[in-house]
Amino acid sequence: MSSEQQTLIDDILRQQQYLRNRLDEEQQQLTLMAKRLWAQQEADKANLSRELHDGVGQLLTALTRRLHTLSAADPKMAELAELANLALEDVRQLSRMMSPVILDDLGLKPALKWLCRSLFEEEAIQCRCEITINCDISKDISTLIFRIAQEALTNTLKHSEAELVTVRLQNSYNTIRLEISDNGKGFQTGRVKQGVGLTSIADRARAFDATLEIASASGGGTTTTVVIPL
Template identity: 55%
Template sequence: MSSEQSAQLLAEIQSQQTRLKARLDEEQDRLNQLAKRLWAQQESEKAKLSRELHDGVGQLLTGLTRRLQSLSNEQPELQDLAQLAEMALADVRQLSRLMSPTILDDLGLVPAIKWLTRSLFVQEECQCECEFNFTAELSSDTSILIFRIVQEALVNIIKHAQATQTKVILSSHHQTIRLDIIDNGIGFEHISIEKGIGLNSMQDRAQAFDADLEIHSKVAKGTRITLTVAI
């Protein structure tokens, strides 16, 4: 084969590789767009269920609580039932807010994260500290992405980490938002552990929005989750 033929063959191979990469990039973009639509649909369904909990079950429990409180004035033995009804009502309201936090739309990401940490850690021995250093304007999709990553990570910490200290850091630099969630818990071997629903959900969300999610953990040395999002 002559040098001219070799060059022509090499050029054809490179052209094929370029076309293949373009097709792969196009398919990846389509998959990401599909994933975004699925997440948006999921958020819409959560909002709908949240309203149903608040307006349906919540209203019924409110009526039941008031009725039991009224009756307990005459029948003290009903006081325990009234307290149980109050606890159930509080749990339904909390679940409704967590499923679709209206504070995220009303006040923005920072107040929403502050509310989330207070709500999740109010009865936990683990202390949670927040640090915010950003002034960037965020789209609704980006705010929801960050909020859900924080929510999933903190729930995992409470359930599994056995941590005493947790820190949430949100900062911006130029056109990038960085989120760090750090705990001093028992950690895990990231290579050997089988990813649960929580970690998979975070990875899937990040990938759908072209964000970078890194998880660094060592046994007995805690865990750091870092999310980087271009804005």
């Protein structure tokens, strides 16, 4: 091989390495931007949650009390008072789901148990929550896990027709694994288009170098698994 050929090969290799480095840098920048975006979305949800609680929630509370007072003189007001109370409870639940204070105050384990209880305590679906973690988890990863669980469990409630759903969270070596499985009707994964919620969760998982897998078959239930490096 001539010196000119060797020089050309060296130049090509240097260019390839330069391009790989640039791609790695751009990927890191995109990942950071995605994390900042989702952090801002969580902050926006927290703000909206407070506005619902402090604004609409207080107005509905006042309306409910007023209607209860009027119902003593006019029984017809009792039905309106009950409707206002139901609306108040819906607003409170929406506020809690948008920004679960329990996640910040008590941590991931109590938050996941609260999520299961809130979604299924009045449903004909039994929810088991098995959490065995013995490591510290950052706020970002805790939020990621909670949002994935929230999306998966909401889909189970809406679509699965299951009798049992199980949430398992455990850590092993330098990873944490979340698995949500149900014994519902399942679906053909290749024939069902992902909704906005699952697409967003998949994008967020990739930003954390996590692997997200949804396995299902008609009549065979559904299992959502995410493995996140710590």
